[in-house]
Structures are given as C-alpha cells and as structure tokens.
Amino acid sequence: MASLLKASSNVFRSEKLPFLSKGKTSQGIVPKKAAFRLVPVALSLSTSTGTVQHDQKSDSPDIAIPIMVNGCTGKMGKAVIKAGDSAGLHIVPVSFGAEKESGQTVEVCGKEIMVHGPSEKESILASVFQEYPNLIVVDYTVPATVNDNAELYCKVGVPFVMGTTGGDRDQLYKTVEESNVYAVISPQMGKQVVAFLAAMEIMAEQFPGAFSGYSLQVMESHQASKLDTSGTAKAVISCFQKLGVSFDMDQIQMVRDPKQQIEMVGVPEEHLSGHAFHLYHVTSPDQTVSFEFQHNVCGRSIYAEGTVDAIVFLAKKVKSKADKRIYNMIDILREGDMR
Template sequence: MKIALIGYGRMGKEIEKIALDRGHEISLKIDVDNQSDLTADNLKKCDVAIEFTIPASAIDNYKLCFEAGIPVVSGTTGWLDRKEEVYENCESKNGTFFYASNFSVGVNLFFELNRKLAALMSDRSEYDVEMTEVHHTQKLDAPSGTAISLAEDILNVSPTKNKWVNDKVPASNELNITSEREGQVPGIHTVKYESEVDYIEITHSAKSRKGFAFGAVLAAEFSAENKGILTMKDLLNL
C-alpha cells in the first residue's frame, strides 16, 4: 500500500516506521519545508493518506484528499466545530474519511470501559465526576480530543451534567476537565467519581507514541478497503 504522510513530525516519523515494518511504502511525505508538494496530482499516486498536522490546515488537507479520490485518516484534533462540513464534503465526493480522537487500541477499549462505568454511575447521585488529562508541553489543544470524547460519553448518560468545561471551578451541571502539560508525557487520561466516603477512578496511561502510530496504520489499512465515514468502532468491531 502506498501511503501519503501529511505531517512529518514525531507522530509522522513513528507512523513511517510501523508502516514500513508492515510492508507498506511511504510515497509522499509533507512537512513544513515542502508544502507545495501537497497537490491532488501527487495524492492520486497514493492509496491512502494519514494526516497529523494542526487544526488550521487539517480541513483543507482533508478536502484535497477527497478531491484526489483517496481515503484520508485524520489524527488531528481541535477542528470538530467544522465536523459536519468535513463529513458533507466527504460524502459529496463519495470519499472515505477515518477520524479518531485517539488511535490507540488500548484507549478505544478505555472508551468502552468509560461508557460502561458512566452508565453504572448514572443513578448514583452521591458521586460527582471529574476528569484530568496530562500531555507533553508541545500539545497545542486543551483539553485533548481524547478527553472530550470521554467527557461527551459521560454527558450522554448523566442526569446531572450537561456540558464540560476546562480548568475552572465547575457549576453543578458541569463536568470539569483539568488539563496539565508537562515534559514529554504521551498521554494520561483519568476519570474519577468521588463521594464523601470513597472514590472510583479509571486511568489510561500511554507509555509512548507507538500505540497511537500502530492504530493509525491499522486505520489506513482498513480505510483502503472500506468506504464512507469510519471510526475505531468500525475497525475494532466495538
């Protein structure tokens, strides 16, 4: 499979290693120094694109992939306020778009655990819920896309919380997400339910970027064989 890497930072380099190990070819690498090479003609020479850039450029990159007629796997976060626009553009071009706030297989199992715990706690009014996410200092968005996904799954079943907030003292109807940035932490996400007498806490802690990169390559392989709007739930049959 011929892969276009749009974004060749730390994640892009990790994805490249895993893709090559799995027998794929990196046919196009786009970084800040060669952005003029990101054209529909060059993309058409590839089977799939994996996009890890920044919110300001991501949507234009997606649309260019749709125009070129190749599937795109998106690992960029912070653009979801324009999600409907992207999905509509993909569908109008009969394209394929795979988005995940986190490509780690472990994190996606953690999402399932979070949903089950949230359902169990939905009628336990004596517990209040809060979240913490910790990432490296180079991470641009806060809270993380993974934290937002976790929070939204809690809000979907909570009888008392109807919105999430970031780094503030929450009102009774708000779920606070504390964002911490330190060192080279790949990602730690914690959901905590606390009462007067005890607390229940679940945590996922990434050891490195390798798990994210491996999941992104799996998503690229899956996207090359499937059509439409795809997610990790489709890939993992969750």
C-alpha cells in the first residue's frame, strides 16, 4: 500500500462533465440517472538569534510531547498547533518560515512563537533539539522547501512528521531512508481518507480488471491557493486504472474558482478557503450502470487531528526504540490506538 501514500488549473467546464450540470445537493454534485446507481460513499467533515527560551520539558511519550511546528504562519500550521495544544502536547515557541517572516512573532492558542528564516535553520534546530531530546518536528511549510527541510532534519537527527506535499518525493524518501531517522511521511494526513484509499487499493489488488471498459470522470475542488492537482485524487485514480479503467491524469477536472465551487460543486461559502471535495463517477460502456464515490472535507481539522495521531505514534516508536524508518498513515491506522 505504500504506492497510494507516495502518490504526492484547469478551468471547470460542465460540458466535459455532464453529470455535474444536473443540479446539486448539500453534499455536492448530483450525477445523471442510470439504470443502476450505488449510493455515494460520502466522507463529509466540517470544522470549522541562536538563543531560544523554552518552557518546562517533559519525558512522557503520550502527554506534553514537545513539538516544533514549521510553517506556523500558515493555516495548516496553526490548525496543527491548536489540535496539538488541545491534545496536551507542548508547543515549542520556535518555528521556521520564509525569509520575509524571519523575526516575526505569531500568537496561536495564547502562545507566542518566534519565526526564523532559512539562514538560521540549522543552528536553531540543533539548539532546540539539544534542549528537547524528545522533540518531534512537524513540517507544514511549502513544496519548495520540502527537500531542504528533510535534509536538515536528517542531518540533525530529529524525528519528524512531513505533512507538506510537493517537492521531489523520490528524493525525499531516498534522503530519509539513507539517513536512518524516524519519520512519518504522508501526502494525506486525514486518517479516514487514508482508510478509504487503503480500501480502494485492496479492491484494486484483489479484483484487477473488475471495471474493464468502464469510463471514469473525476472532479476535485480545493481552495484557490492549492495550485497542484490533488495527490489523493491521483491515488484513487491509480486504483481505478488497476481495476481496468482507462484514464489519463490530465483529464482530472480541477475546480478552483469560488463562484463555481459554490454554484456547481456545492461547497459552503464559509469553507471556500479550506476544503477538499472529490467526486469519482464510473460508467459502463452502454451507460446502464454507474458507480459514484464521493468524499467531501470542509476545514482542516481532519488533517490536524491526523497529524497529532502521527506525532503520538512517532513518539512511541522513538521511546520503544522501534526500527528507524519511514512510517506512514497506514502504519498509524494499523496501530489501532488513535485518539
């Protein structure tokens, strides 16, 4: 199943997706009728210098785990800090950011976090890791920094959770594997979505060719700031391809226009700045049978909570001296002790 976890703007045109033009519900888009129709599998969730001063340390693997959230000025970084604070983790008041953010202080959950630019990264991380030997670093920065950040974490030897997508993923895995450090790397941190992906992969492995001859239409809608195609969509499509469906990744319909998201996709206006709506529509050659798979996520809490589970999981692996390797969300799901 590792493949689905490594799977890292076109203008929306309704004529390319005829089933999108027939109306909508609060869950999203209503497909055209067919002789047989499977009720959508819907996953809809709403949430709405070199000297560093630190607070008291903790040696507990489960409570007050010290975490350093890089990218704390971003929406995901803030969401993880809030979720971690709520779970009783200790937020180290230091973070990495862009050069223009260096020296800024960000307040999240009543905690002031100092942001440091690229030139200070190595000395700051070494200082924090020395102060907090049980430190777990969480990365929600930007795709352009993924590989450099991972190389630094590996050089210092600090365990980390990589939630940032993009970058050179093959190089990322190679760097971490060769460095022998603890890490959780996943392009999808929502554990329920990962469970759905795992089920799709199992079906593809056990029933190859089950959908031979069927056609596939895919729509994915995310906030306008997400410029790349959804890695989750690519992972699901790869499963359909194993099942016998012919589909090219460039056929994915990416929706990034807010007006279209409200009127045609059914995204609540309050979640335009943070959502993930996916629809996969499979149709038989004679158009008499159709299957629809849909998962809609509003807000970022599902990813933040999954990240906290990853942090706790990794801290336990470190304490138990388990194998130093790359873990993923499937490993966390299999552990079976998520909050």
